[in-house]
Every structure is written in structure tokens, then in C-alpha cells.
Amino acid sequence: MFNSISDGSEQFGMSLPQQISRFILEKIIRGELTAGDKIVEEEIAKELNTSRAPVREALYLLQVKGIVDRVPRRGTIVKPFTDKDILDYLFVMVGIIQQGVDLSKDSWTKENQGEFHGLFVKAKQKYNEKDVIEYQNHTEKLFRFIIYMPNNKALIKFYEEANQILNIFAQVQWDIKTMENFHPKFIEFATAILESNFVQAKEAISEALKKGKG
Incomplete structure (x- = not known):
């Protein structure tokens, strides 16, 4: 390294x-x-x-x-690090991103929507290229954008703590099949955000992260 x-x-x-x-x-x-x-x-x-x-x-x-x-x-x-530990982190991450969605509702200016859409397009491009690592990087940037938008320091701290472990897990464990399982719900999540359908977005991210576990 x-x-x-x-x-x-x-x-x-x-x-x-x-x-x-x-x-x-x-x-x-x-x-x-x-x-x-x-x-x-x-x-x-x-x-x-x-x-x-x-x-x-x-x-x-x-x-x-x-x-x-x-x-x-x-x-x-x-210390023991089991599949249950990963599931626990995933459960927490779902809640963190859903909270980020709720807190960001009043922050979706045209400028922010444009930047989010740009990140979304890049993630889809990496999916089409079957570039698993870069796809992970770009989807994470999209989640990070939502988390940082409300400027809630506690939310950011919790996100960074959970993300460090889940991001490494994804880099080690993900393959093209995992990416293909994750992608449809990710598309649903990002599309719902752009349409200001925040309830659907929160449901979609829960399903997406579950499928990302493999």
C-alpha cells in the first residue's frame, strides 16, 4: 500500500x-x-x-x-470481526443516510441538484464501464454530498466512522455481481432525490445497502 x-x-x-x-x-x-x-x-x-x-x-x-x-x-x-458486525454497521449507515436525506430537504437548490446530478451521471458511467472500484468511489461521493449538505457535525462524524469500515469492506468484497445487485436500487434512490421524493429515497437506500452486503 x-x-x-x-x-x-x-x-x-x-x-x-x-x-x-x-x-x-x-x-x-x-x-x-x-x-x-x-x-x-x-x-x-x-x-x-x-x-x-x-x-x-x-x-x-x-x-x-x-x-x-x-x-x-x-x-x-x-477482536472478532464477523458478518454480524458488518450488518450492524450497515444498519447504522442506513439510518445515517436516511437522516441525511431528512435534514437536507430544505437545501436542494438548483445548484445543489445540478452538482448531485453530475455525481449521479459519473456513477452510472463507471457502472457501464464495469469499473467496480471507481463505481464505489462515485456512489460514496454522492452519499457524502447528502450527508455534508446540512452541515450537521454530529451526522458527519457518525457517517465517517461507519463509512471507514464499510468502504473497506466494499473494496475487499465487492465484485461485478455485487455491483449489479446494488445498482438498480441506487438508481431508484438517486432518481427519487432529484424528484424530491424523499420517502422513496429513504426506502431505496435501505434496500440498496442490503444488496451491497452480498
């Missing part, structure tokens, strides 16, 4: 510890690190060509999220 990184650098708007925590989380979701495995700071630091300090901070971030645990005399241990 990293060829060479140094303390204090930022890539893609993320701090170095956040990048490292994402790297470790990817390993867990892929099954390269499983429940009970010990995460050795020195090994991660060597693998990523960085010092142990940002690795230690990354592990703290994962501990706060309940992904790893500090065990006396054992160090940092991977």
Missing part, C-alpha cells in the same frame, strides 16, 4: 495514523489478520517503512472503534 511514508505526511486527506489504521483494517477484513492475532508494532512499521509512533497511534484509533484490544502482557490483539 505504501512504498515510502514518513511521519506527519498526509495522503488523500488522511493523516498518517489514519492511513495505517486503514491498512491494518484491510488486513482484518481480508482475513490476513484474524481474531486473536497479535499485531506487532515493529512489524507493521517495517512493512510500511515508517516509525512505530504512528503505528501505535493507528492501533489506538482501531481500539477506540472496537476493532482491536489491548491485552495485558499480550499486546494489541484483533
